[in-house]
Amino acid sequence: MSTSAATARAERPRLLERITASSSWTVYALLIVVFVGILVMNPSFGEPMSLMAFVKKAAPLIILAIGQYFVIVSGEFDLSVGSLVGAQVVIAARLMDGEDSMTWPVMGIMLLFGLAVGLVNGLVTTLLKVPSFITTLGMMLVLYGAIRLWTGGAPTGALTEGFRQWGRGGLFGSPGEFQVPYALLIVVVLGVLAALLMRRPYGRTLMATGNNDVAAAFSGAPVWWVRTRAFLLSGLMATVAAVLIGGYAGVTAQVGQGLEFVAITAVVLGGVVLGGGRGSVVAAMAGALTLEALFTLFNQLSLPSTIRPAVQGVIIIAAVAYAAVPRRPRRRATAEPPSSAEPSSPVDPPSRPKEPAAT
Amino acid sequence: MSTAVTTAPPAAGAPPSSVRRRRRLGSTGIVYLALVGILLISVVLVGLRGGNFFSQSTVAYMLTQTSLLGFVAIGQTFVILCRSLDLSVGYVVALCSIVGATTMAGDPNRVWLGVVAALAVAAGVGLVNGLVISRLRVNPFIATLGVGLIIKGYLDTQFKGPAGSVPASFQGFGYTRIGPVPVSTIVMVAVAVLGVVLLTRTRSGYHMFAVGGNVDVARLSGIRTGRSIVLAHVLCSLCAGVAGLLIAARFSTGNALVYSYGLDLDSIAAVVLGGTLLLGGRGSVAGTVGGVAILAVLDTTFNVLDINPFFKDVLRGAIIIAAVALYARRQIDPASSRARFLPGRRAAPSAPTGTSGPATGGASA
Numbered sequence: 001m002s003t004s005a006a007t008a009r010a011e012r013p014r015l016l017e018r019i020t021a022s023s024s025w026t027v028y029a030l031l032i033v034v035f036v037g038i039l040v041m042n043p044s045f046g047e048p049m050s051l052m053a054f055v056k057k058a059a060p061l062i063i064l065a066i067g068q069y070f071v072i073v074s075g076e077f078d079l080s081v082g083s084l085v086g087a088q089v090v091i092a093a094r095l096m097d098g099e100d101s102m103t104w105p106v107m108g109i110m111l112l113f114g115l116a117v118g119l120v121n122g123l124v125t126t127l128l129k130v131p132s133f134i135t136t137l138g139m140m141l142v143l144y145g146a147i148r149l150w151t152g153g154a155p156t157g158a159l160t161e162g163f164r165q166w167g168r169g170g171l172f173g174s175p176g177e178f179q180v181p182y183a184l185l186i187v188v189v190l191g192v193l194a195a196l197l198m199r200r201p202y203g204r205t206l207m208a209t210g211n212n213d214v215a216a217a218f219s220g221a222p223v224w225w226v227r228t229r230a231f232l233l234s235g236l237m238a239t240v241a242a243v244l245i246g247g248y249a250g251v252t253a254q255v256g257q258g259l260e261f262v263a264i265t266a267v268v269l270g271g272v273v274l275g276g277g278r279g280s281v282v283a284a285m286a287g288a289l290t291l292e293a294l295f296t297l298f299n300q301l302s303l304p305s306t307i308r309p310a311v312q313g314v315i316i317i318a319a320v321a322y323a324a325v326p327r328r329p330r331r332r333a334t335a336e337p338p339s340s341a342e343p344s345s346p347v348d349p350p351s352r353p354k355e356p357a358a359t
Numbered sequence: 360m361s362t363a364v365t366t367a368p369p370a371a372g373a374p375p376s377s378v379r380r381r382r383r384l385g386s387t388g389i390v391y392l393a394l395v396g397i398l399l400i401s402v403v404l405v406g407l408r409g410g411n412f413f414s415q416s417t418v419a420y421m422l423t424q425t426s427l428l429g430f431v432a433i434g435q436t437f438v439i440l441c442r443s444l445d446l447s448v449g450y451v452v453a454l455c456s457i458v459g460a461t462t463m464a465g466d467p468n469r470v471w472l473g474v475v476a477a478l479a480v481a482a483g484v485g486l487v488n489g490l491v492i493s494r495l496r497v498n499p500f501i502a503t504l505g506v507g508l509i510i511k512g513y514l515d516t517q518f519k520g521p522a523g524s525v526p527a528s529f530q531g532f533g534y535t536r537i538g539p540v541p542v543s544t545i546v547m548v549a550v551a552v553l554g555v556v557l558l559t560r561t562r563s564g565y566h567m568f569a570v571g572g573n574v575d576v577a578r579l580s581g582i583r584t585g586r587s588i589v590l591a592h593v594l595c596s597l598c599a600g601v602a603g604l605l606i607a608a609r610f611s612t613g614n615a616l617v618y619s620y621g622l623d624l625d626s627i628a629a630v631v632l633g634g635t636l637l638l639g640g641r642g643s644v645a646g647t648v649g650g651v652a653i654l655a656v657l658d659t660t661f662n663v664l665d666i667n668p669f670f671k672d673v674l675r676g677a678i679i680i681a682a683v684a685l686y687a688r689r690q691i692d693p694a695s696s697r698a699r700f701l702p703g704r705r706a707a708p709s710a711p712t713g714t715s716g717p718a719t720g721g722a723s724a
Contacts, residue, residue, distance in 0.1 A: 145672025309508040309512040310511070310513060320501050320502075
């Protein structure tokens with residue numbers, strides 16, 4: 001009918017609008033470009049086996065990005081996640097020392113430790129009013145020093161097989177054949193939970209706090225507790241990431257070093273605004289995936305490993321600059337009815353573009 | 360856009376300007392008070408071990424410690440005042456040590472050429488940082504991290520080890536001492552004085568405070584905010600360049616691995632320890648020098664007491680947090696945080712009584 005044709009015609013620009021309006025669309029575009037690049041270079045990357053291997057490698061960063069997302073969207077930073085991951089892996093190895101029966105108790109201890117670190121970060125930031133950059137920087141130094149002090153410089157002990165399976169193993173099928181990695185399942189579950197959480201009242205409050213904490217406080221939100229919970233979530237995610245990294249890569253003294261910057265980069269690449277109040281979890285996860293894919297692409301291109309940081313630097317600046325600048329002209333070009341509802345996309349109801357269409 | 364403004368309730372009323380002035384002086388005052396306190400504790404601790412904290416060698420070591428971080432932190436102060444951040448300083452230090460050393464190439468006649476080349480490269484990096492932040496609107500954290508990574512890639516690819524060599528005449532910059540005071544520390548203090556003059560006596564300095572306080576209000580008041588940010592970043596990189604030359608003079612060669620010293624985060628810690636707000640708009644170079652001195656005293660004490668290096672990290676982290684927590688109480692005092700431009704969205708009913716009354720009204724744009 002004519003009406004359906006009309007709506008269909010109206011739908012197309014709106015869809016395009018919808019995709020390009022959200023600040024995170026660049027990350028999806030970049031992700032696709034990088035994946036196409038990898039597949040062109042190396043078609044065998046598309047096979048299930050190597051794809052799953054890639055997922056196992058990328059999973060810890062994606063999980064860290066989820067944790068970092070909560071903190072960043074609330075307007076803070078967490079620089080301590082890298083050291084926390086390193087500390088957790090070393091703690092696990094030292095306490096388990098290869099004893100299978102210790103696997104679960106030690107994982108419980110790790111969980112408590114991660115939450116404790118998050119709690120301290122959160123309370124120092126919110127109650128003592130220390131900028132989170134400094135709080136978590138100090139926590140990074142403390143964890144770095146404390147772990148080396150405890151182990152005498154080099155990590156000791158060994159991880160159990162039951163612990164390492166989470167990072168290496170999978171369901172269905174035997175090792176060596178195709179398996180669905182536990183890491184993939186964990187990422188999917190955590191990602192779905194995180195996306196749901198951001199639609200819950202807590203997520204809305206968190207976003208509001210990051211956007212304008214004074215307004216949030218006046219609206220009755222317990223700002224300090226909202227932010228502290230974000231740090232708790234970050235500590236929790238770092239713990240999960242530590243389990244996966246420990247399983248995938250084993251114990252070394254360097255585990256986790258520099259991961260905090262990679263995680264923040266991933267989140268920002270996903271269009272999440274540093275300073276809080278904007279961005280979606282799914283896009284942050286996509287940012288992490290893009291970054292890992294980029295590293296894989298560098299491998300495929302057999303770039304000298306030393307030049308990689310430079311390429312990475314160019315790409316993150318370019319991606320963030322591109323996401324920041326051309327948004328306004330683009331919208332004006334496709335402006336349909338004069339519903340110039342501020343910088344939010346006209347498709348969504350008047351609410352802010354908090355959750356830009358996930359796909 | 361959205362900022363992590365503190366959740367303090369609006370002040371009952373704007374304080375009279377005399378009170379405000381006293382508070383502002385207080386911020387740097389506390390830093391030096393903390394410095395004296397830490398110095399006293401150190402003297403006692405070292406004394407209990409039967410040592411003398413003020414022996415020639417200890418003082419010289421301590422002052423030497425201040426100069427390197429001092430240069431970087433002074434530069435970082437300008438940037439943080441503008442509500443920006445520079446994570447690339449460590450890489451700039453490394454790059455400039457190499458540029459300086461390779462340009463000098465051991466020839467005493469080329470010392471000045473080397474210095475100029477290193478500083479020119481530093482200024483170039485600062486210009487790129489500033490333009491990427493102000494023109495491309497990239498968040499400073501990401502922009503400077505990215506530029507740092509680019510420099511890291513270049514350094515790692517081009518220089519596997521030490522490069523270039525520094526003539527003996529320039530090594531004096533690293534080693535000469537007048538009494539217990541190294542020349543590098545004197546230069547650092549001179550740079551600090553220049554920084555103080557710039558921030559408190561010149562238009563550019565005032566503009567930096569304004570931009571850091573509230574970019575929108577600064578722009579509406581007719582300040583070219585982009586220029587202030589670019590200037591701050593150029594100055595920051597120049598200071599890092601001087602630090603790089605100091606490294607070259609001390610090692611008598613350029614070294615790319617300097618970037619792993621953690622100067623970037625250390626300098627930010629020193630600046631914040633010096634009472635400068637990480638959110639910009641308030642702070643001073645004098646406070647930063649105090650912050651650097653605190654870190655140097657701690658480091659020297661740990662060294663004299665022969666503390667396990669890992670335990671040193673733990674203590675340093677804890678002390679940084681504790682110190683910042685101590686003066687966060689005062690700085691976040693709502694009365695003092697409204698001393699400069701009032702954040703537009705927090706238009707408290709008492710706004711017109713502030714000195715910046717007219718400006719706050721238009722900040723809603």
